[in-house]
Amino acid sequence: MMALDERSFHLRRLIAQTLISADMGHVGPSLSLVEILRVLYDSVLSFQCQRPDWPDRDRLILSKGHGCAALYAILADKGFFPLAALSTFCSQESMLGGHPEKLKIPGVEASAGSLGHGLSIGVGMAVAARLRRQTYRTFVITGDGELNEGSIWEAAMHASKHRLANLTVIVDCNDLQCYGRTDHVLDMKPLAEKWRSFGFDAMTVDGHDLTALKDAFNRQPSSGGSPLAVICKTLKGKGLPIAERNPHWHHKANFSKEDVLMIKRAFQGELSEKSLF
16 A cells, blocks of 8 residues: 555545544545545546536546545535535534535535445436536446445446446445445455446556556546446555554544544644644
């Protein structure tokens, strides 16, 4: 796994402060996503933060919506809404809930909560682009545990049938879900071969390697019209040693003083409302 640079630490600091402010949240699933989202928003997606509904923008759906702290951090970092909003995460008056909501949050393309729905929505967006003769691309981020949902594979068959080369599925493959290892709950391997059998081009990359991610996401569409699946091998809880590969940090509430101290040490700086917001 690649070492983290300052920007990756910065985004993790924002995520950590967001979760600490709420005293709860999905720690592991958010931290495994950082480089995926960073590369997409820094180097791949076409968007205008002051015009979140710009018709020609690329679409990004976070189907594993419980990892939303990472999405909120990058959206705030890019200027879709003020950084100060992160400190309101999961409070009663906040637009930033425990799962993303399209009608509340600038930059969010689809509401997510129940797993397995994002790819179906993404397929619809990709079909709409074709019908409207638009060139935007659609990216859908799923979790490997989320692939247990049958609706994912129904959507995959539809994408293949309609040869949606403007659609990319990104699998955050961290080998863990809320109550155990994915291969113990429902083994999906061999994963790349499975996507290929559904008519996708498929590739596997290190999900924390910025260059590999950029190359994969910028890959030219298949001449045969196949949609693309990028399986990103990630480390759940990446950057926070106590949370790495630890299912008990899938979701945490009521952080202890020791938890907060370990988080602060991991992300190299005082995490306080004053320092970040």
